Amino acid sequence: MNRVMVVDDHETNLKLYARVVTQIPNSQSNAFVSPKSALRWAEINDISLVLVDQEMPEMSGVDFIRAFREIRGRHDVPIIMITATSGDKELRRTAVQTGASAFLTKPVDPVEFIALAQNFMVMHNLKRDALARAESSQVQVRLLQTSVDAKDVELIETLERVMEARDKRLADHCKRTALIAEAIANKLRLSTNDVRGIATAARVHDIGKLSVADRVLQKPARLTEVERRSVQAHAAAGAALFAERETPILALAAQIAGSHHEWFDGSGYPAGLKGEAIPLAARVVAVADAFCALTSSRPYRDALSVGLALDEIERGAGNHYEPRIVGALRESTSEIADVRARYPDLAPTA
Amino acid sequence: MPDSAILDLSRLREAFEDDDAGIIELLEMALNTGTKHVERLKTALAEGDVTNVARAAHGIKGSSSNIGAIAVTRISAEIEDRARNARLDGVTELAAELEGAYVALRETVRDYRAEAL
Numbered sequence: 001m002n003r004v005m006v007v008d009d010h011e012t013n014l015k016l017y018a019r020v021v022t023q024i025p026n027s028q029s030n031a032f033v034s035p036k037s038a039l040r041w042a043e044i045n046d047i048s049l050v051l052v053d054q055e056m057p058e059m060s061g062v063d064f065i066r067a068f069r070e071i072r073g074r075h076d077v078p079i080i081m082i083t084a085t086s087g088d089k090e091l092r093r094t095a096v097q098t099g100a101s102a103f104l105t106k107p108v109d110p111v112e113f114i115a116l117a118q119n120f121m122v123m124h125n126l127k128r129d130a131l132a133r134a135e136s137s138q139v140q141v142r143l144l145q146t147s148v149d150a151k152d153v154e155l156i157e158t159l160e161r162v163m164e165a166r167d168k169r170l171a172d173h174c175k176r177t178a179l180i181a182e183a184i185a186n187k188l189r190l191s192t193n194d195v196r197g198i199a200t201a202a203r204v205h206d207i208g209k210l211s212v213a214d215r216v217l218q219k220p221a222r223l224t225e226v227e228r229r230s231v232q233a234h235a236a237a238g239a240a241l242f243a244e245r246e247t248p249i250l251a252l253a254a255q256i257a258g259s260h261h262e263w264f265d266g267s268g269y270p271a272g273l274k275g276e277a278i279p280l281a282a283r284v285v286a287v288a289d290a291f292c293a294l295t296s297s298r299p300y301r302d303a304l305s306v307g308l309a310l311d312e313i314e315r316g317a318g319n320h321y322e323p324r325i326v327g328a329l330r331e332s333t334s335e336i337a338d339v340r341a342r343y344p345d346l347a348p349t350a
Numbered sequence: 351m352p353d354s355a356i357l358d359l360s361r362l363r364e365a366f367e368d369d370d371a372g373i374i375e376l377l378e379m380a381l382n383t384g385t386k387h388v389e390r391l392k393t394a395l396a397e398g399d400v401t402n403v404a405r406a407a408h409g410i411k412g413s414s415s416n417i418g419a420i421a422v423t424r425i426s427a428e429i430e431d432r433a434r435n436a437r438l439d440g441v442t443e444l445a446a447e448l449e450g451a452y453v454a455l456r457e458t459v460r461d462y463r464a465e466a467l
Contacts, residue, residue: 013412015376016417108361108416110361
C-alpha cells in the first residue's frame with residue numbers, strides 16, 4: 001500500500017486531496033493540518049509521496065520540505081508542492097532547490113494530480129525495488145563466498161533445545177522474538193538471505209540468560225543493583241558463546257546476542273554503542289525483543305496488550321530504538337497476531 | 351444544477367467521482383471554515399493590518415478556488431491583491447461583497463442538497 005502524506009492547514013483542502021488519493025490504486029492518504037506533526041509521523045512511517053501546501057502559518061511548504069529531506073530514508077520521496085498562484089518563479093526556484101519534485105496550482109485539477117502522483121509513485125517504487133535487488137545480490141555473493149552451513153542451523157536448533165530444557169518460557173520468548181524480528185526485517189525490505197540470517201540467529205539472542213541464576217530471573221520483585229548487573233551480563237555471555245565463529249549465521253548470532261540491549265542513543269549496554277555503530281540485526285532484534293517482553297507476563301507485572309506495547313515502544317523511538325525499525329514493527333500487525341497464536345504466553349512460575 | 355457563476359462543480363465532480371453526498375459534505379465544511387476566515391479578515395481590516403488582510407484573503411482564495419466557489423475566489427483575490435500593495439481603499443466594500451458571495455454560495459449549496467439528496 002502506498003502512503004500519500006497530505007499536509008495543508010485548511011481542512012477543506014485536506015479533505016479534498018485525501019478524497020482524490022482514494023482514486024489512486026493501492027494508495028491511502030495520511031492527512032495532517034500541522035506540518036510539525038507530519039514531520040514527526042514521517043520519521044517512523046514509510047511514505048511514497050508527499051503533497052504539501054506552500055502557505056501554512058506554522059511552517060512554510062519550503063521549510064517543511066527542507067526538514068522532511070533531512071529525515072533518514074526520506075531524501076528521495078517525491079514531493080508535490082501546492083501553491084495558490086503559478087506566478088511566483090522565485091518561490092518555485094527555491095522550492096526546487098530545497099527538494100520539491102513538482103508543483104500544482106490551486107484550483108488543483110484532480111485528473112492532473114492523479115496522473116502526476118501515479119507517475120511519481122511508480123518511479124519511486126521502481127527505484128526502491130532496484131536498489132533492494134542490487135543490495136540483495138551483493139549479500140548473496142558474500143554468502144556464496146562463505147557458504148551457508150546447514151550445520152550452523154543445526155547448532156542453533158540444539159541450543160534452542162538446551163534453552164527449552166532449562167526454561168520453556170525463555171525458549172518461547174526467543175522463538176517469538178525471532179519471528180517478529182523476521183517480520184520487521186521483511187518490512188525493512190532486507191534481502192531474503194539477510195532476513196533468513198536474522199530470523200535464525202535471533203532464535204538464540206537470549207541464550208546468555210542460561211548463565212543467570214534462576215532466583216534472579218524468576219524474582220517477582222525489584223532487582224538489587226548486583227542482581228541487575230548479573231542479568232545485564234547475559235548479553236556479553238551470549239556473544240562469548242559464538243566468539244570467533246566466522247560463518248555468517250554464527251557471526252550474526254554473536255552480534256545479536258551481544259548488542260540487542262545497545263540503545264539507539266548510546267545509553268544501552270554492554271558497550272554503549274550508538275546509532276549505526278550497533279549492528280543492524282541487533283537494532284532489529286532490540287525492537288522485537290522489547291515488544292515480546294512487554295506483551296508477555298513477567299513475575300513482577302502483567303502482560304501489556306499489543307496496542308499498549310506498540311505505544312510504549314513508539315515512546316522509545318529515537319532514544320532506545322531506531323525510528324524506522326519501530327515503524328516496521330507497527331506495520332507487522334498481521335505477523336504479530338500469527339506469532340501470538342503460535343506461541344501463546346505461558347503463566348510465569350513465580 | 352447550481353449557478354456556475356457562483357459554484358462550478360466540474361472539478362469536485364471529478365474529485366468525488368460524482369458522489370453528491372461527499373461533495374455536499376465538503377461544501378458545507380468549506381462554508382463553515384469560510385465564515386471563520388471572513389471574520390478574521392474583517393478583524394484585520396478593522397485594525398488596518400494589511401499583512402493579515404492579505405493572509406486571510408489568500409487562504410480564502412486558495413480553498414475557495416479548490417471547491418469551485420467562483421465568486422468568492424474572484425473577490426478574495428481582489429482583496430489580496432490590494433492588501434499586498436498596501437491599499438485598503440475599497441476593501442471594506444469588497445469584504446461586504448465577499449460576505450454576500452458567501453450568502454449566495456450557502457443558498458446554492460442548500461438548493462443543491464435539496465435537489466441531489
